[in-house]
Amino acid sequence: MAAEEAGSGFNIHPMDQFVITPLFGDGPILWYTPTNVTLWMGIAVLAVIALLVLGTRGRAIVPSRSQSIAEEIYGFVHKMTEDIAGKEGLKYFPYIMTLFMFIVLSNVLGLLPMSFTTTSHIAVTATMAMAVFITVTIIGFVKNGAGFLSLFWISSAPLPLRPILALIEIISYFVRPISHSIRLAGNMMAGHAVIKVFAGFAGALGVGAVAPIVAIMAVYGLELLVTVIQAYVFTILTVVYLNDALHPHH
């Protein structure tokens, strides 16, 4: 198939951008090997430092632009945590902020041409989703003991329906990490693949490639929106799950 594509001069390999390669040399990828994953996650860390540490170094009462951005992000996540999970939820605010900063910056950095989107990989998002799932479950049992199970026992429903609802609730509870992770990775992968496909069209059409370039611009704008919204969605779901663990009684 690859040979055919090469022969037709129509080379579109939208998935190549997701391939993981070692940064140095050509060796095997072991668990500790520095790869493009390492590089782009490192760039995300630098972006976090630039935004939240360098941006706020003035500590001004009247903020500079960069400090204003940092404060906005802080206020946004802080308010979201407090609104959904209440005062008790604020204890976990640093963890939620960590997740949000990593996801939003990885997503947006992934939109740079030639970049690698770490959050487009299910391994990454599933790790985060499982971490959230396990943490939230542990918090639920530690805070409420067996009372956490009342999350699955809808006391407001008619009694005969409750066992059925409990079954549905339990299934949906265990599906959470799957939907949580696939939603983010799927969105990131699909958007980037679409841009790459249009880019391939543009390459194939050469000088007359106005339509694909316009399409790339449109999809790029949409993707910018999607990257931020998906980071928001991942974070807000984390907070909602946390709230379930803190206040399991409906």
Add this chain to the structure above:
Amino acid sequence: MASENTAGAAGVAEHYQGMPQLNPDWFSNQIFWLVVTLVVIYLILTKVALPRIAAVLADRANAISSDLEQAERLKQKAVEAEDAYNKALAEARAEANRIVAEARAEIQVDLDAATAKADAEIAARTVESEKAIAEIRAGAMKSIEQVATDTATAVIQAIMPGTGDDKSVAAAVKTRMKGA
């Protein structure tokens, strides 16, 4: 490792077949670096960024509330100053009224005194004038009497010379004049 990546080596090579996301050979690498990254971000946030931003926001809230407090205080002061001003104004007005009334009373007293003095003077002058008039009148009567006596004497001398003396003529004139 990464065998799939190079599986197409026989063909054009380098192009990955299928979804790179599903290559289990790469999972451990991604998970390891993800954990490292999240721990680093967490440390940066909790050690530096979040306390700093929280402090800045708290400072700002304090600054705003203290500014508002000060504004409230200044407003209170302004209200007090206005009250004091109004009070002073009222006092000044009352004082002015009092001074005016005093002055009026003083002037009234002076005026009364002057009027009384003038009245007294006028009365004195009237008495003097009346006295002068009476004197003049008396003088005039005397002159008339004299003239009448002289005339009578002259007439008598002319008609009957040697009759009557001055005294009797004067007495007769006096009697006539009184009768008139």
